Each structure stands twice: as structure tokens, then as C-alpha cells.
Amino acid sequence: MAWADPARPQSHLRWRVKDMQIDVISDIQTLSSLRDDWDAVYEADPEAQFFLSSVWLFKHLERLDSPWFVLAAKPTNDAISYVGFFPLRLRLKTRENGEFYNEITMAGAPGADYTGFICVPGIVHDVAAAFATHIKTLNWADLNLTHVLASSERLNSLLRHFPRGSFRIGITSLVNTDGIDNSVCPRVELPKDWEVYLNNGLRPNLRQKIRRFLRHVETSHEFRITNTTAETIEHDIGTLLRLWEAQWGSRKGERLASIRKVARVMLMDCFDSGLLFLPVLWKDGVPIGALASLIDMKNKSLLFYMGGRMEGLNNPPPGLVLHAYSIRTAIAAGFATYDFLRGNEAYKYSFGADERHIRCIVVRTESGRNLGNRLDRRSLPLLLRQAIALHRAGRLDEAERVYRRASDLQPDCTMALYHLGQLMAVKGNHRAAEQLFKAVVVAEPAACKAWSMLARSLLAQAKLNEAAAAYQEIIRRQPTFPHAYYNLGVTQLKLGQHRDAVASFEAALDLQPDGTNARTAYAKAVAVARSAVLSTRIYEHNALERF
Known part of the structure; x- marks a missing residue:
């Protein structure tokens, strides 16, 4: 069996420069548009290996479930071609005391047996210095360089920019429980x-x-x-x-x-x-x-x-x-x-x-805390994912802590506000839930689920007029949503607005709701509301007679 070697772009990239700019690429569309640059650097780099090829890595990045980003280096005196790429990944970690911190690790790991960065020959030190300088501007506590297949010269050209006093550098063992050394x-x-x-x-x-x-x-x-x-x-x-x-x-x-x-x-x-x-x-x-x-x-x-x-x-x-x-x-x-x-x-x-050997090296901040003493903003979806999982598992206090951490990271995050509002409602704290849902509908007026949850919390506090207004807002935005009419009718009954309730229930029934149970419930509601109207008329008639 023979394997064809597909045509590859020829590399003519040869520079000796000191000044580099770093662009950060975090979406596959932008990265794919740079495939020619990537392939040219990959072909030129004598240390480049399969798991850093665009054909393997790009598909791998598409499927990652945590934020990834590629540091792309280019000379400041050249506006076109990149000369180095470093694929990385952001993770959210939790210490035993519950404190969150970030880890930056190699984007290919653990699927890639080998990791590293690619670079045009002759300028490795300049490119590595630019990568390290940018990494030190990010918020992280651990830089986990796992499964690195690189020469000592290349690896040291990166590590030398993490000096003692500010960082600690350690080596992680890759010996498994069977005694196999995976390094x-x-x-x-x-x-x-x-x-x-x-x-x-x-x-x-x-x-x-x-x-x-x-x-x-x-x-x-x-x-x-x-x-x-x-x-x-x-x-x-x-x-x-x-x-x-x-x-x-x-x-x-x-x-x-x-x-x-x-x-x-x-x-x-x-x-x-x-x-x-x-x-x-x-x-x-x-x-x-x-x-x-x-x-x-x-x-x-x-x-x-x-x-x-x-x-x-x-x-x-x-x-x-x-x-x-x-x-x-x-x-x-x-x-x-x-x-x-x-x-x-x-x-x-x-x-x-x-x-031959690979290395797993951890660069850790001397304090053990994130650089800048804050989480990376890209941690937000990771925090939300963790909080929602805790919420669904019924671990409400833990979920609340993580939701609030997400809100601290991005105060206007409506997803964090909405889910935290749901949790507050479950806990019976409807006043707090009301404030959270109001913040959501102010930021996203078309969020009908938030309007519905707001109405429920208002009802729980007997704020009937405000609850009715919330249901009317849903109807204004989704006039074919039968359950909103039904809920409005229930609220109107509680307010004594019986004729309005009849109209709301009839509107719900006219929209032909799915399911026999819903149609039956809506029909009964119409009957109840009409009965209430009749009772009111009888009461009013008797009152007039007595007068």
C-alpha cells in the first residue's frame, strides 16, 4: 500500500526579527482563513509533528468543550504572514476551599500524544518570547505544558521568561498505575x-x-x-x-x-x-x-x-x-x-x-492565585455549566455560589441572572428572584421565559396587578401563546376581574392548545370564570333590590 503525499504550499518564510505582535484567534472560521500561513509554518518547522498539523488540530479544536485560543505571531514589520502559532486551552479549576482559578493548557491535550508550538526556523527565541510575554498578560494560576515534544532549546526559549520569584516551574510525572512511563x-x-x-x-x-x-x-x-x-x-x-x-x-x-x-x-x-x-x-x-x-x-x-x-x-x-x-x-x-x-x-x-521523550511542565504563579487576582472572562461559560449541573443535582447552595461568581465576573450576564433567579424562586426567596428577573427583562425585553418567571415570583408575593402586567407583556410579544392567556385569566380571577378572566380563558381555548388535558383545563376555566361573572351579577342584583 502506498500513501500519496498531497501538494503542500512551499515555505519561503525566513526572517530575523526581535519585535513581534501577537494576535489571538479563538474561532474556527478565522483560524481556517489562516490555514495557508499555518501550513507554511508547519512545513518549514523541523520540530513540527502530526498533532500540530492543521488537518488534525483544526478538527480537534472544533470539538473542544472549553474555550481555546491560538496565539499567532507575526513580525511588526510585516503585515501579512504569521511566523508562529501556539494552540492553547483555558480551563476552570476549583481548590479544596472552593476558590476558583484558571489553568492554561495545551489545546491538543489530552487527545494529542505530542504538543508544542510551531515556528519558522531561525526566530524561535523571538517568537517564544512574544508568546510568553502575551501569556503573562492573561489571568491564570497554572500554565500546564503537557505532552510537549520539543527540543530543550525551544522549550527553554519559552520557560526562561517565567523567572523565579514570580513563578515556580515543576515537572509532572507521567508514570501510570501499571508502572508505564508515558513520557x-x-x-x-x-x-x-x-x-x-x-x-x-x-x-x-x-x-x-x-x-x-x-x-x-x-x-x-x-x-x-x-x-x-x-x-x-x-x-x-x-x-x-x-x-x-x-x-x-x-x-x-x-x-x-x-x-x-x-x-x-x-x-x-x-x-x-x-x-x-x-x-x-x-x-x-x-x-x-x-x-x-x-x-x-x-x-x-x-x-x-x-x-x-x-x-x-x-x-x-x-x-x-x-x-x-x-x-x-x-x-x-x-x-x-x-x-x-x-x-x-x-x-x-x-x-x-x-x-525519545516528551515533558509535562507546570508553570505556577508564586502566589498560587490567578495573575491579576481575577478569573479570565472566558471562564464565564464554564462557571455557568458547573452551576447549572449543581442546580440540576439539587445542590442549591453550591449552585448559588457559582452563579454569583459568574455574575461577579460579568454583572450583565442575563443567563447567570436568570438561572440564579430560578434558584432563588426554588428556595422561596421570591423577592430576590423578582429583582433578578426584572434585571433580565430590562436587558432582554423579548425574553418571555424571564417575564413568565417574573410573573410567578410576583404572584408568590401577592403582587397581582404587576403579575397581570407581566403576563400581558408576554401576550403582546407572543400573541399565539395560549398558556400566557390562561395564566393571565387565573390572575384576573384572583383580582376579581371576572369578565376579563372569561375573555382571557376563551382566548386561550380559541388558540387550540396542544393536548387533551390543556384543552379540558381551559374549558373548565371558562366555565368557572363565567360562573363567577354570574355570581357577581346575582350579588349586584340582590344588593340593588335591598337598596
Whole structure:
């Protein structure tokens, strides 16, 4: 199998400058418009790797559930082309005492095995200085540089701008509970010939096994290897995930569903971009192994991402066969490396792998608090998401605290005001709820839900005339909303405005509300209101007679 190398823009970017400007890009449309600049820098950068390619990263950014932003560097003496890009992500964290703070981390993590920034050669120090200078203007307590694959020179060119006294720099261990060190990334340097690889890269025993097993699979009617196609991709990814889950699912706990979902989407994205290699090993028509690798065309590298196999099979072992098959295919395609990505599992070294390392470094403010002693304003949707989840879980006091923190961050945030008003109403504090809902309808007069909630809080305080006015405002804005007429009628009955109530209930019924129960309720309301009108007439008549 051969992989085509798509045409890429040629890079002619060569500058030596000190003064840089940083633009912040936080939406995918703007970022996509800069794809040519990104690709030119990516091609020019000798340290650029697959997870920093536009074809992988842009799709990843689209699906992030927390704010992301890209720092884009350009020389101040050049108004057109960017010369460096640093993809980052904002997170909201909570300390044990309930205090919120922000973390800036790498936008690719945790999905990307490798992260970093890309830059035109020759100006790394200037670009890194500009990135660091801008980062220090933001509000954060932790800068989490996780899974960074970069030279010491490049990494130090960034870290040197976070001096002791203002910041603390630490290293995070990537050793998991099984003792696997995920900072170690084994990879095999591939020769140009398969036989050379077998003879020079492997121990004799493994060399004999690979030759025997591949020959057996490829000549036997019992076994076959298929490569995924547009017709089989959905099934093949499903097979891979099912086999992987059978092996590893029990160890992933609550993260299993998320891992499965993210992997499926990412693998489909890579397939759609022509950057997925997914062979499946079959025995008697049953899939017994599958192995997904990502194709890094720039670095001519095949990146082993995920594998799954049916356990208990050793003749041949599915994992060994599929790795050998993938390496042979990569060599035939002229690739330079077979990358096992993160983790120093022993089996990887049997294929002749050597090591390179990634680093996880945390830069922390000396005070442990956000720079500027305030939250990043981009935290607002994260605060609201947390508060709403607490609210729905019935943890009202905690939810109130987070809503109020959101309101502190942005006092005119109508979503925070509205949800806090709902919570106050649930707590029975209708006076506070009234004030919050009034603030919402002043800011957004067309917010009929807020008008409705305001009317409820007014009713709860027996402010009947104001409640009726709120329902009338809803009707003015949504004249075909039957329930608003019904609620207005109920309020008018309480006010003794029986004739007006009849008109409101009849209007509700005339709008033909959905559902038998609603129509029945509205019809009964009409009858009750008419009865009230009749009773009033009788009372008035008797009063006149007595007079």
C-alpha cells in the first residue's frame, strides 16, 4: 500500500526579527482563513509533528468543550504572514476551599500524544518570547505544558521568561498505575528495505516468528488481513474499539465511554483526510485483531495510535502480526519511522525501537492565585455549566455560589441572572428572584421565559396587578401563546376581574392548545370564570333590590 503525499504550499518564510505582535484567534472560521500561513509554518518547522498539523488540530479544536485560543505571531514589520502559532486551552479549576482559578493548557491535550508550538526556523527565541510575554498578560494560576515534544532549546526559549520569584516551574510525572512511563515514546527508525529491517533491527527469534507468521497469514485460507475502505470504515472502527475495550475497558472506569467516543470521531476525521491506516486480521471470517495508525506525511512517520486483539490467540499472535504488517507497509511507502507514541511497554522495544521523550511542565504563579487576582472572562461559560449541573443535582447552595461568581465576573450576564433567579424562586426567596428577573427583562425585553418567571415570583408575593402586567407583556410579544392567556385569566380571577378572566380563558381555548388535558383545563376555566361573572351579577342584583 502506498500513501500519496498531497501538494503542500512551499515555505519561503525566513526572517530575523526581535519585535513581534501577537494576535489571538479563538474561532474556527478565522483560524481556517489562516490555514495557508499555518501550513507554511508547519512545513518549514523541523520540530513540527502530526498533532500540530492543521488537518488534525483544526478538527480537534472544533470539538473542544472549553474555550481555546491560538496565539499567532507575526513580525511588526510585516503585515501579512504569521511566523508562529501556539494552540492553547483555558480551563476552570476549583481548590479544596472552593476558590476558583484558571489553568492554561495545551489545546491538543489530552487527545494529542505530542504538543508544542510551531515556528519558522531561525526566530524561535523571538517568537517564544512574544508568546510568553502575551501569556503573562492573561489571568491564570497554572500554565500546564503537557505532552510537549520539543527540543530543550525551544522549550527553554519559552520557560526562561517565567523567572523565579514570580513563578515556580515543576515537572509532572507521567508514570501510570501499571508502572508505564508515558513520557517515554519508543519509535523505530526504518531502513529502506524490509529485509534489511528484519536482519538488522530484530533478534533472530523474533525475525523468524515474523517471517513465519506473516507467511502463514498470507498463504492460508484460514486467515486474511484487510485494509479499511470507505465501505468498511464504520465497521472496522467499531471492530477496533470492541476488541480494544475487551482488553482495556475494565481499567478505564468512568472514562471508558468518553475515550471510545473521542477515538471514534478522531479516527473518522483522520480517515476522511486520508491519514488513517487500519488493517484488520481475520480468522475464519471473524476479526481477531485491528490496529489503527495515523499517517504523518510531513515526517514520513506511521504513528501507532490504538490496537485491539482477541486474547488467548498465539498462533499467530494478532498484535505481533499487525505491527509487523504495518511496519512492512510503512517501509514500502518510503517512511522513515514507526512511532509507538507514548508509553514504554516492553513489547515496543522488541521491534527495534529507541526512545525519545516528551515533558509535562507546570508553570505556577508564586502566589498560587490567578495573575491579576481575577478569573479570565472566558471562564464565564464554564462557571455557568458547573452551576447549572449543581442546580440540576439539587445542590442549591453550591449552585448559588457559582452563579454569583459568574455574575461577579460579568454583572450583565442575563443567563447567570436568570438561572440564579430560578434558584432563588426554588428556595422561596421570591423577592430576590423578582429583582433578578426584572434585571433580565430590562436587558432582554423579548425574553418571555424571564417575564413568565417574573410573573410567578410576583404572584408568590401577592403582587397581582404587576403579575397581570407581566403576563400581558408576554401576550403582546407572543400573541399565539395560549398558556400566557390562561395564566393571565387565573390572575384576573384572583383580582376579581371576572369578565376579563372569561375573555382571557376563551382566548386561550380559541388558540387550540396542544393536548387533551390543556384543552379540558381551559374549558373548565371558562366555565368557572363565567360562573363567577354570574355570581357577581346575582350579588349586584340582590344588593340593588335591598337598596
